[in-house]
Amino acid sequence: MHEEVVRNLYEAFDRVDLEGVLEHLAPEVRWSTLDLNLEPRSYSGVAEVRDFLAGVFASSRRFSLELDDLLVVGDHVLAHARLRAPQARHGTGYPLAQLWTLQADGLVNRHRLYLSPARAANALCRRLGTARFRVDRSSIRRYAEAVHDANPVYHEVAAAEAAGFADLVAPPMFAAVYSAEAIWTEVLATLAGSGPIDRPEAILHVGQELSWARPVEAGDVVATHAWLDEAVTRGGMELLVFRSLSWSAQGREVAQGTWTVAVGGTGR
Amino acid sequence: MKPGDAIPELRVTPDSGATARYAEASGDANPIHTDPDFARRAGLPGVILHGLYSMAQAARASVDAQGGDPRRLKRLAVQFRGMGVPERELTVSGVMREGRDGRLLIDLTVSQAGRRLIRRGEAEVET
Numbered sequence: 001m002h003e004e005v006v007r008n009l010y011e012a013f014d015r016v017d018l019e020g021v022l023e024h025l026a027p028e029v030r031w032s033t034l035d036l037n038l039e040p041r042s043y044s045g046v047a048e049v050r051d052f053l054a055g056v057f058a059s060s061r062r063f064s065l066e067l068d069d070l071l072v073v074g075d076h077v078l079a080h081a082r083l084r085a086p087q088a089r090h091g092t093g094y095p096l097a098q099l100w101t102l103q104a105d106g107l108v109n110r111h112r113l114y115l116s117p118a119r120a121a122n123a124l125c126r127r128l129g130t131a132r133f134r135v136d137r138s139s140i141r142r143y144a145e146a147v148h149d150a151n152p153v154y155h156e157v158a159a160a161e162a163a164g165f166a167d168l169v170a171p172p173m174f175a176a177v178y179s180a181e182a183i184w185t186e187v188l189a190t191l192a193g194s195g196p197i198d199r200p201e202a203i204l205h206v207g208q209e210l211s212w213a214r215p216v217e218a219g220d221v222v223a224t225h226a227w228l229d230e231a232v233t234r235g236g237m238e239l240l241v242f243r244s245l246s247w248s249a250q251g252r253e254v255a256q257g258t259w260t261v262a263v264g265g266t267g268r
Numbered sequence: 269m270k271p272g273d274a275i276p277e278l279r280v281t282p283d284s285g286a287t288a289r290y291a292e293a294s295g296d297a298n299p300i301h302t303d304p305d306f307a308r309r310a311g312l313p314g315v316i317l318h319g320l321y322s323m324a325q326a327a328r329a330s331v332d333a334q335g336g337d338p339r340r341l342k343r344l345a346v347q348f349r350g351m352g353v354p355e356r357e358l359t360v361s362g363v364m365r366e367g368r369d370g371r372l373l374i375d376l377t378v379s380q381a382g383r384r385l386i387r388r389g390e391a392e393v394e395t
Contacts, residue, residue, distance in 0.1 A: 139293075146293035147324040148280050151336050163337065172331065172341045173324040180295040203298075205319045209345035211392075215338060258345075 002102045003070055006077045009100070009108070010067040016057050022050055026107040033113040066093060071124075071245075071253045073225055076101050078124055078251045080117060097251060099123055121223065121251030128225045131185065133178035137218040140170045143177055160217075167218040175210050175255045179244045182224035183259055186242055190228050191263065206239070207260035213253040221249045229258075238263045269395070271366045275333035275374060278360040280325055282317060286354050290321045317352035322385045326376045329360040330391040333374070342371065343392040350383040358385070367392055 005024055012020030025031075031043040031052070036059060043049045063083050071078040077100045082093030097120035101110035114120040125132065137157070144154035152159035153169050160168050170177075191203070216222055223246065230241040244257040269275070287301045296318055299306040307315045323346050334340040352358065362376040376389030 142289075143293040146286070146289040147321060147328065148282075148286075149324070149328050151328075151331070151338070153336070153338065169338060171324070171327065172338050172344070173320065173327045176296075176320045176324075177294050184296075205348055207345075207347045208320065208323055209343070211343040212341065 001106055002075070002077050002100075003072050005102060005106050005108070006070060006079055006100050007067070010065065010079070010081070013065050018050065018053055018057055021053060022046055024106075024108055025049060026103055026109040029107075029109055029111065031111045033111070034115070038115075065096075068095075069252060071247055071251055073124060073128060073245050073247075074227065075103070076124055076127060078120055078247075080251070097121075101127075117250045117252075121247060121249055124247070124251060125223050129182070129186075130223045130225050131181035132221055132223045133181065135170060135174075135178065135216055135218055135220045135222060137168050139177065140168045140174065140218055143174050144171055147171070147173070165215065165217055170216045170218075172210070172212050174216060175212070175246065175257060178216065178222040179224045179226070179246055179255070179257055182226040183242055183244050183257065186226040186228060187240070187259075187261060190240060190242075202264060204262045205259070206262045207258070209258040211256050213255065214248070216248075216254055222246050222254055223249075226257075226259075236264070269333060269364050269372070271364050271372065273364045275329060275362040275364065278325060278329040278332065279357055280360075281357045282321070282352075282354045284354050286321070287315050287317060290318050294318070294320065296320070312351070314353065317354065317385070319346075319348035319385075322346075322348070322352055322358065322378045323389075325358055325360050326362075326378050326386055326389050326391070329362060330374055330376070330393060333362070334393050334395070340394045341391060342394060344389070346376070346378075346386045346389040348385065349387050350380070350385050352378075352380050352385045356380050362389070362391070371395070 009024055025046050027046055031049045033041055035041050043052050066082045069080040079098045081096050084093035097114040097117040099112045099120050100108055103109050153163050224244050226244040229243045232239050240261045242259040246254040248254055291302050301315055301318050304314050327344055331338050331341050358380050360378050362374040365373045367373040372393050372395055374391040377384055378386035
């Protein structure tokens with residue numbers, strides 16, 4: 001739902017539709033932005049935001065805002081957008097990052113604009129429980145060796161470069177490594193109050209799904225946020241379903257995971 | 269490759285040190301994978317393989333089937349069932365099936381000594 005709301009907002013911006021933007025804002029919205037002279041400005045409440053945006057829209061011929069990519073994490077949506085002059089035929093536009101925070105009812109209660117995607121990604125990390133993993137060549141090689149994978153793009157920089165990577169690329173399942181701290185911290189925090197935290201053998205990993213949005217290379221720093229999505233009891237066992245989302249230092253989605261753990265059973 | 273094709277079978281035998289190396293490389297320190305005494309006290313025959321290690325073999329077979337380009341693996345979902353043990357051969361097999369948006373799906377199983385460690389494995393790959 002949050003993703004759709006943010007997409008609607010960009011469409012409203014594109015149509016220069018002030019009411020179409022405002023209808024998605026909570027009455028007490030806080031809006032941090034830059035004015036047309038790139039001076040930081042902050043507005044509180046829909047009335048103040050309306051006055052600011054009305055001024056921006058009055059000069060809307062000077063630019064358009066193009067949505068590039070979205071990262072949805074919990075109540076936050078990090079949008080990568082490009083500011084372009086409509087007449088410009090060349091160039092990629094000026095990259096902006098906007099961090100939208102939504103309420104449960106889908107209204108925006110916080111908007112922050114960043115000129116640096118990395119600063120937006122950091123802001124996201126500060127607002128969520130996040131574990132960061134610094135990927136280096138040795139961690140990639142050690143992992144690839146541990147799973148007997150001799151694919152040269154995981155071992156030789158020249159082979160990785162020849163395949164179009166900037167440095168050694170991590171095998172897809174390396175997601176289990178950079179997500180580990182966030183996910184297992186969440187699993188243990190969930191079990192701490194309830195169950196067999198002192199019996200590791202009673203915690204069974206019964207299902208796993210991972211999806212990959214972009215590759216991870218040596219030198220990258222990957223942030224992961226994990227949360228408990230669902231808890232169900234089936235056949236005397238408690239099934240806990242955790243989710244994880246990982247993103248790059250530039251705030252681009254890297255991977256998502258669904259981790260299903262069974263607790264309290266005695267075997268598979 | 270096209271729907272109906274089997275991917276090349278991957279066979280690998282984890283040596284006796286494999287679980288310790290995987291634990292170190294992945295940060296998964298559950299002693300049922302590394303400490304034989306602990307594993308036996310927990311009612312297991314000995315240390316068992318990490319589920320994610322077996323899943324990594326399914327991922328490897330999927331990437332290898334796409335010319336070794338890791339970017340082509342977009343998603344992998346598995347269910348872990350039987351417990352794997354070191355020093356016995358694992359076999360990964362898979363069959364291609366039509367997916368959405370021009371992608372292919374691979375139905376994967378990972379087995380050891382006739383028992384399935386992973387069932388209902390499904391990889392989504394870009395061709």
